[in-house]
Amino acid sequence: MACLGALAAVPLARASEDVAGVGARVVGIAVVALVAALVLEWTALIPAALVLVGGLYAAQLAIDDAPLDTASPAFAAGLLVTAELAYWSLEERDHVQGEPGAGLRHAAFVAGLGVAALLVASVLLVLVDAVHTKGLTVDLLGAAAAAATMFAIVLVARGHGRTGH
Amino acid sequence: MVAALALIAALAFRRPELAIIAAPFALVLAIGTRLARDPKVTVEFVLATDRTMEETDVEARLIVRAEGSVDRLELLLDLPPGVDVADGADAHIVRLGAGDEREIPITLRCTSWGVYALGDVEVRARDPFRLVVWEERLSGRHQLKTYPRPISLRRILAPVETQAFTGHEVARVKGDGVEYADIRDFVPGDRVRSINWRASARRQTLVVNERHPERNTDVVLFIDSFVDVHGDDRSTLEDAVRAGSALATRYLERRDRVGLVGFGGVLRWLQPGMGLTQRYRLIETMLETGVEPTYTWRDVSLIPARILPPKALVLGLTPLVDPRFIAALADLRARGFDVAVVEVDPVPLVETGRTELDDLAYRLWVLEREVLRARLIALGIGIARWGDLDLETALEEVRTFRRYARLARV
Numbered sequence: 343m344a345c346l347g348a349l350a351a352v353p354l355a356r357a358s359e360d361v362a363g364v365g366a367r368v369v370g371i372a373v374v375a376l377v378a379a380l381v382l383e384w385t386a387l388i389p390a391a392l393v394l395v396g397g398l399y400a401a402q403l404a405i406d407d408a409p410l411d412t413a414s415p416a417f418a419a420g421l422l423v424t425a426e427l428a429y430w431s432l433e434e435r436d437h438v439q440g441e442p443g444a445g446l447r448h449a450a451f452v453a454g455l456g457v458a459a460l461l462v463a464s465v466l467l468v469l470v471d472a473v474h475t476k477g478l479t480v481d482l483l484g485a486a487a488a489a490a491t492m493f494a495i496v497l498v499a500r501g502h503g504r505t506g507h
Numbered sequence: 508m509v510a511a512l513a514l515i516a517a518l519a520f521r522r523p524e525l526a527i528i529a530a531p532f533a534l535v536l537a538i539g540t541r542l543a544r545d546p547k548v549t550v551e552f553v554l555a556t557d558r559t560m561e562e563t564d565v566e567a568r569l570i571v572r573a574e575g576s577v578d579r580l581e582l583l584l585d586l587p588p589g590v591d592v593a594d595g596a597d598a599h600i601v602r603l604g605a606g607d608e609r610e611i612p613i614t615l616r617c618t619s620w621g622v623y624a625l626g627d628v629e630v631r632a633r634d635p636f637r638l639v640v641w642e643e644r645l646s647g648r649h650q651l652k653t654y655p656r657p658i659s660l661r662r663i664l665a666p667v668e669t670q671a672f673t674g675h676e677v678a679r680v681k682g683d684g685v686e687y688a689d690i691r692d693f694v695p696g697d698r699v700r701s702i703n704w705r706a707s708a709r710r711q712t713l714v715v716n717e718r719h720p721e722r723n724t725d726v727v728l729f730i731d732s733f734v735d736v737h738g739d740d741r742s743t744l745e746d747a748v749r750a751g752s753a754l755a756t757r758y759l760e761r762r763d764r765v766g767l768v769g770f771g772g773v774l775r776w777l778q779p780g781m782g783l784t785q786r787y788r789l790i791e792t793m794l795e796t797g798v799e800p801t802y803t804w805r806d807v808s809l810i811p812a813r814i815l816p817p818k819a820l821v822l823g824l825t826p827l828v829d830p831r832f833i834a835a836l837a838d839l840r841a842r843g844f845d846v847a848v849v850e851v852d853p854v855p856l857v858e859t860g861r862t863e864l865d866d867l868a869y870r871l872w873v874l875e876r877e878v879l880r881a882r883l884i885a886l887g888i889g890i891a892r893w894g895d896l897d898l899e900t901a902l903e904e905v906r907t908f909r910r911y912a913r914l915a916r917v
Contacts, residue, residue, distance in 0.1 A: 389508045389509055392509050393508070393509060393512055396509065396512070396513060396516075396525075396528060397512075397516070399524075399525075399528075400513075400516045400520055400522060400524075400525050403520065403522050403524060403525075404520040404522060410523065410524070411524045414524035414527045414528060415527060417524075417528060418527055418528040418530065418531050419531065421509070421528060421531075421532075422531045422532060422535065425509070425532075429637060433579075433637075436581070436598065436600075438581065438596060438598040438599065438600050439595075439596060439599075439600070440579075440600040441600065441601060441602060444579075444600065444602065447602075451635065455535070458531075459531035459534075459535075462530055462531055462534060463527045463528070463530060463531060466526070466527045466530050467524075467527055470523040470526075470527065488514070488526065491533065492514065492533075494537065495533055495536060495537050
């Protein structure tokens with residue numbers, strides 16, 4: 343909940359007055375969705391809460407026509423860590439005693455994931471910055487790379503779907 | 508979903524930051540699904556014993572193996588009603604490396620008697636990214652027979668008539684034995700050691716002692732399995748089997764022959780026999796007793812004749828609810844059998860109801876039961892009401908009744 347609150351604070355703090363008014367309501371809905379997800383164990387509401395906060399961030403950038411946001415890697419890592427922590431919280435609802443040290447190990451895993459996300463997003467931010475300065479060719483290359491990445495992800499996911507459970 | 512929406516939004520709003528947000532999610536999805544492998548988990552359930560007593564701990568083990576590594580392996584031992592985990596939980600979470608084997612000790616406790624099938628385990632394995640879940644239900648059928656807990660009985664009901672073999676019951680007939688019966692005039696052939704010298708001196712003629720021989724008896728436990736009245740923590744059938752087990756054990760200790768008839772939807776019987784083997788046979792047959800609903804009328808003519816030997820004591824274990832069983836008791840009594848009843852009292856298990864009408868119905872039902880009891884007593888059937896009192900005290904009622912009641916042929 344704290345992570346979600348901190349993430350929501352980023353667009354709200356930077357938003358103009360009009361966006362902030364609507365944004366506060368969106369954040370309220372996101373918080374309610376996350377609370378419902380955690381209390382009622384409705385896992386489908388976790389991505390909904392994340393999408394709402396992410397949507398607010400996107401809307402703030404688009405409406406206020408902000409320059410390239412250097413905080414986006416931190417926002418991306420925060421969003422991923424929030425999702426991981428929310429799902430972990432639901433896992434712990436099972437009231438089953440795990441092995442000693444399992445909690446610490448998973449906490450380290452989530453922290454590592456957050457750091458890795460921050461690094462990947464930072465590299466991408468640097469690339470985006472470079473694309474902005476190099477013109478249309480690099481722009482097209484970037485679009486092609488993004489399309490290829492999505493295609494690869496779909497292939498991997500479909501391939502696994504045939505053999506997995 | 509988050510990654511896909513962020514990428515779409517990035518294109519729609521022309522904001523690269525949103526693509527940057529999508530990237531970690533997409534990478535986690537790609538790497539997670541690529542690295543996920545079925546760990547091929549096998550679980551073996553091992554029970555330390557296949558026989559136990561009620562409320563006694565039984566050691567069991569779950570042996571888990573995995574071909575691949577599992578970050579989080581959730582194991583849920585699916586236990587049937589009546590079996591609980593005595594110490595700890597029925598669910599466990601372990602982490603296994605590739606080729607690892609882990610042994611999880613579990614202490615089980617059976618809260619009521621019965622035959623239980625154990626060993627079903629729900630297995631759920633997750634990859635480190637928690638993206639892929641492998642679920643499986645592994646069945647390892649192990650039978651655990653749980654015998655009823657023993658009930659202490661010092662005195663039991665003695666049948667009116669004894670059988671021909673040596674036992675612990677003092678017979679009403681006269682013969683060789685220990686218990687003094689009477690004196691009579693000496694006749695040629697009487698043993699010298701039987702002569703009562705003091706009485707002979709007083710009468711001026713030879714007089715011999717007569718004694719009661721110790722004989723065994725035949726007892727048939729007649730269990731009502733037509734109906735089972737349930738409460739929160741007990742049921743009449745459970746108590747009937749518990750009492751049956753205790754009575755069978757006590758009679759067999761006295762070298763009596765004990766048989767069994769489970770009279771209900773399914774007719775179960777066991778011919779009277781003696782000894783330890785018969786005890787186990789009886790208890791294991793009783794463990795299979797359950798209520799099989801039936802609407803057909805059943806009477807004692809269904810019971811094979813050899814199961815009910817002449818002069819046997821037929822000991823009914825019943826809540827006296829089903830008219831078919833009550834009719835069978837009356838029928839047996841009419842056929843000349845020595846019949847007694849341990850009434851597993853269902854009245855404390857039935858709630859009085861909330862409305863005045865419910866309360867009236869309850870009171871009428873209790874009165875009807877009183878009438879029924881009086882009718883059976885009039886037929887010469889002693890009834891031990893086993894509810895709040897212990898079984899031995901309840902049996903004492905029947906013993907007193909049988910001491911003063913005359914055996915009548917009806």
